[in-house]
Amino acid sequence: MEELKKQIAQLAKKVSQAIDNLKLDEKEIKLKELKIQMSQPDFWQDQESAKIVGRQASFLSQQIEDWYNLNDRILNLASLLNDEEAEDLSTELEDNLLDLTKIYESMSKELMLQDKHDSLPAIITINSGAGGVDAQDWAQMLERMYFRFAEYQDWQLVPMDRSLGSEAGIKSSVFKIVGPYAYGYLKNEAGVHRLVRLSPFDSDHARHTSFAMVEVLPEVKDIKFEIKDDDLKIDTFRASGHGGQSVNKSDSAVRITHLPTGLSAGCQNERSQMQNKKNALDYLKSKLERYFEAEKEEERKALKGEYTDAAWGNQIRSYVLHPYKLVKDHRTDHEDTDPDKVLSGDIMPFIEAKLQQSLADK
Numbered sequence: 510m511e512e513l514k515k516q517i518a519q520l521a522k523k524v525s526q527a528i529d530n531l532k533l534d535e536k537e538i539k540l541k542e543l544k545i546q547m548s549q550p551d552f553w554q555d556q557e558s559a560k561i562v563g564r565q566a567s568f569l570s571q572q573i574e575d576w577y578n579l580n581d582r583i584l585n586l587a588s589l590l591n592d593e594e595a596e597d598l599s600t601e602l603e604d605n606l607l608d609l610t611k612i613y614e615s616m617s618k619e620l621m622l623q624d625k626h627d628s629l630p631a632i633i634t635i636n637s638g639a640g641g642v643d644a645q646d647w648a649q650m651l652e653r654m655y656f657r658f659a660e661y662q663d664w665q666l667v668p669m670d671r672s673l674g675s676e677a678g679i680k681s682s683v684f685k686i687v688g689p690y691a692y693g694y695l696k697n698e699a700g701v702h703r704l705v706r707l708s709p710f711d712s713d714h715a716r717h718t719s720f721a722m723v724e725v726l727p728e729v730k731d732i733k734f735e736i737k738d739d740d741l742k743i744d745t746f747r748a749s750g751h752g753g754q755s756v757n758k759s760d761s762a763v764r765i766t767h768l769p770t771g772l773s774a775g776c777q778n779e780r781s782q783m784q785n786k787k788n789a790l791d792y793l794k795s796k797l798e799r800y801f802e803a804e805k806e807e808e809r810k811a812l813k814g815e816y817t818d819a820a821w822g823n824q825i826r827s828y829v830l831h832p833y834k835l836v837k838d839h840r841t842d843h844e845d846t847d848p849d850k851v852l853s854g855d856i857m858p859f860i861e862a863k864l865q866q867s868l869a870d871k
Contacts, residue, residue: 510590510596510599513590513599513602513603513606514587514590516606517583517586517587517590517606518587520583520606520609520610520613521580521583521584521587523613523617524576524579524580524583524613525580527576527613527616527617527619527620528576528577528580530620530623531572531576531619531620531623533572533573533576533577536569536572536573537573539569540566540569540570540573543562543565543566543569544566546562547559547562547563547566557784557787561630561687564687565628568689572619575616576616579609579612579613579616582609583609586602586605586606586609589602590602618861618864619690620868621693621861621864621865621867621868622690622693622694622864624693624696626692626693626696626727626729627690627692627693627696627727628689628690628692628693629691629692629727629728629729630685630686630687630688630691630692630727630728631685631686631691631692631694631695631696631725631726631727631728632669632683632684632685632725632726632727632728632792632795633655633683633684633685633686633695633698633723633724633725633726634681634682634683634723634724634725634726635648635651635652635655635679635681635682635683635721635722635723635724636648636680636681636721636722636724637674637678637679637680637681637719637720637721638701638719638720638721638722639719639720640717640718640719640720641710642674642675642676642677642678642710643704643708643710643711643717643719644678644719644720644721645674645675645676645677645678645679645680646674646677646678646709646710646719647678647702647704647719647720647721648674648678648679648680648681648682648721649674649677649678649679649682650678650704650852651702651721651723652679652682652684653852654851654852654853654854654856655684655686655695655698655854656684656854657853657854658854658855658856658857659686659688659854660854661854661855662688663688664686664687664688664689664691665686665687665688666684666685666686666687667684667685667686667687667778667788668682668683668684668778669683669684669685669775669776669777669778669788669789669792670682670683670775670776670777670778671683671777676710677710683774683775683776683792685728685788692725692726692727692728693864694857694860694864695725695860696725696727697725697825697840697860697863697864697867698723698725698856698860699723699724699725699825700722700723700823700824700825700826701720701721701722701723701823701824701825702720702721702722702723702824702825702826702827702828703718703719703720703824703826703827703828704718704719704720704721704827704828704829704830705717705718705827705828705829705830705831706719706829706830706831707830707831716831716832720824726792726795726796726798726799727795727798728791728792728795729794729795729798730791730794732794732797732798733798734797734801736767736793736794736797740767740768740769741765741766741767741768742765742766742768743763743764743765743766743786744763744764744765744766745760745761745762745763745764745782746760746762746764747760747761747762748761748762748777748778748785760782761777761779761780761781761782761785762775762776762777762782762785763775763776763777763782763785763786763789764789765786765789765790765793767793767796767797770797770800772793772796772797772800773793774789774790774792774793774796775789775792776788776789776792824839825838825839825840826838826839826859827839828848828851828852829848830848834846834847834848835848836848836851836859838859838862838863840863840866841859841862841863841866843858843859843862843863845858845859
């Protein structure tokens with residue numbers, strides 16, 4: 510029984526420390542503020558913003574409830590050890606401790622996601638790189654991988670902009686993923702992704718290597734700098750993607766360029782030009798936030814789409830379909846010998862391996 514008491518005490522300490530690290534007291538205050546905001550008569554006038562606030566409140570409410578509930582269950586378990594019948598219940602108490610430990614291990618992943626923007630939605634841009642048609646097809650394969658990943662997590666996917674390839678695949682794709690800690694989980698996907706396979710576009714069916722660049726930004730709406738109207742160039746054009754019956758009948762697509770930096774952002778998914786403009790501006794704000802925070806000129810060039818040859822050699826992950834099957838992350842050395850599974854959206858093991866590495870490096 511003494512060993513059991515020791516293990517319960519250790520788990521109770523870990524949970525208490527997690528509650529402090531997650532700053533649940535501050536989040537309770539934030540939740541009260543969100544509930545006041547949601548109770549206002551004009552709350553639903555901007556439905557998109559209202560949905561985001563609603564999801565944030567729901568997430569905070571669930572997170573707070575889950576951690577305090579786990580803490581209460583551990584304290585109750587500890588109190589049972591003082592019962593006269595504790596010896597007779599030792600097996601049951603050990604089983605309860607095992608269950609609570611598993612719950613803690615699952616919930617403690619949140620401790621790896623405490624950086625500045627981790628709780629925000631993620632805006633992902635995929636650009637095809639070296640490799641011609643094969644690279645454009647590879648970019649579309651990556652797009653599908655992230656779409657499926659979002660689907661598995663039951664997260665919201667919002668397509669924003671897309672440029673089709675000349676023969677197959679895509680030249681680029683921009684989309685937003687909204688879910689609990691979406692940016693925190695996806696931020697380390699940024700970088701060059703490399704594919705090795707027998708090309709379906711080569712008459713000789715030779716082995717080809719293709720590259721695609723993935724950019725991941727947090728959707729930052731509360732920026733610390735002013736964007737002057739005179740600094741923005743707004744272009745409208747006819748959308749070329751999906752978006753309803755009238756998508757190709759009016760100039761609904763929008764691209765906004767920030768003239769001082771040369772950064773631009775576009776959106777063509779919505780039928781409404783006003784909504785596309787709003788989404789494009791949100792995307793541009795996120796780019797500008799990262800641009801002004803960036804310390805390296807290479808990162809600023811990447812945000813403008815100016816990828817250097819040197820950058821293409823620094824792949825973060827390789828997906829080999831021939832002559833053997835292997836997906837390997839070159840930062841963590843995490844591997845999977847089933848590329849089809851990974852390309853179908855099963856990337857959480859790679860994501861968690863990188864998060865754990867980053868946490869250990871702090």
